[in-house]
Amino acid sequence: EAQVTQNPRYLITVTGKKLTVTCSQNMNHEYMSWYRQDPGLGLRQIYYSMNVEVTDKGDVPEGYKVSRKEKRNFPLILESPSPNQTSLYFCASTDTSGKREGEQYFGPGTRLTVT
Amino acid sequence: GEDVEQSLFLSVREGDSSVINCTYTDSSSTYLYWYKQEPGAGLQLLTYIFSNMDMKQDQRLTVLLNKKDKHLSLRIADTQTGDSAIYFCAVPSYNQGGKLIFGQGTELSVKP
Numbered sequence: 001e002a003q004v005t006q007n008p009r010y011l012i013t014v015t016g017k018k019l020t021v022t023c024s025q026n027m028n029h030e031y032m033s034w035y036r037q038d039p040g041l042g043l044r045q046i047y048y049s050m051n052v053e054v055t056d057k058g059d060v061p062e063g064y065k066v067s068r069k070e071k072r073n074f075p076l077i078l079e080s081p082s083p084n085q086t087s088l089y090f091c092a093s094t095d096t097s098g099k100r101e102g103e104q105y106f107g108p109g110t111r112l113t114v115t
Numbered sequence: 116g117e118d119v120e121q122s123l124f125l126s127v128r129e130g131d132s133s134v135i136n137c138t139y140t141d142s143s144s145t146y147l148y149w150y151k152q153e154p155g156a157g158l159q160l161l162t163y164i165f166s167n168m169d170m171k172q173d174q175r176l177t178v179l180l181n182k183k184d185k186h187l188s189l190r191i192a193d194t195q196t197g198d199s200a201i202y203f204c205a206v207p208s209y210n211q212g213g214k215l216i217f218g219q220g221t222e223l224s225v226k227p
Contacts, residue, residue, distance in 0.1 A: 041219060043203070102208070103163070
């Protein structure tokens with residue numbers, strides 16, 4: 001089954017404690033991205049990756065890092081989380097060679113709370 | 116810059132039609148999308164329309180596209196309580212291949 005998986009689904013942590021949210025897709029997509037969802041703001045892109053070892057900042061990259069060592073995995077790293085990073089996070093992948101430009105497949109989301 | 120705008124809330128009675136509206140600034144997109152997010156879940160592709168179409172119908176869903184006004188709408192006929200969700204309009208970025216620009220999301224509440 002084609003899917004995007006994220007772990008953990010829920011995470012409560014304290015300010016300053018480094019954490020990683022994993023993301024994996026089994027569709028051999030080149031393009032992957034991370035979004036955060038906040039009420040009234042929709043989804044905002046944090047980072048994206050066009051391919052292995054190619055990553056770039058999205059619209060709200062401050063406080064986040066990513067890596068893309070393999071095509072299927074795209075982890076999101078918060079080196080020193082702060083309360084303003086409390087949010088719902090989504091990983092997504094896109095078949096850029098596909099028929100429909102821009103269509104994205106989303107993971108189930110990770111709800112992060114930073115106290 | 117690229118922008119997609121939606122109203123935040125819509126409340127309807129079960130059995131009525133729902134119309135969710137969206138406006139966007141970029142006009143180069145070939146496909147425009149509607150995603151649905153049910154409570155506690157991720158986003159699922161609901162439907163899409165190709166930019167050379169004015170209308171697309173899929174069972175209870177009708178998508179209307181007015182390219183001149185850069186206006187997209189989603190109509191749900193005979194709305195059911197199971198349609199209660201957040202609906203996102205999304206348009207491919209002109210500047211970044213693969214990226215979608217999302218609206219704020221419209222929370223649809225269906226009352227019995």
